[in-house]
Amino acid sequence: MIHSEFAQVRVEVDHHGKSPRLRLEDMRSGRVRYLDALELETIVWLRDEHLAELLDPSADRWREDADER
Template sequence: MVHNEFAQVAVAVDATANGPRLRLRDLKTGRIRFLDALELETLVWLPAERMELLLDPSADRWRDA
């Protein structure tokens, strides 16, 4: 588990697909996302300014589905 005052996420490696991928579960909502190697590498190379846009919770997280 990875957590701070803003989020709690369970992290695991999932091997049920064609290759290993990271399984992320938001412990507050139960929402799950899988990230493969390409998606993880993209996060590593993402410029700080673009990452800051992703971290704005009002952009997606608190909007009606």
């Protein structure tokens, strides 16, 4: 588990698909996301500006329509 004062996330490697992928679970909401190797590589190559946009919690997390996206 990885946590800070702002978030708590369980991180596991999932082997149930065609290839291994990362399973991320938000411990507060129970929401789960799976990331494959290509998605993880994309995150590694993001410019800092794009990563900062993704990390802004007001962009999606705290919006009422966040689950509709």
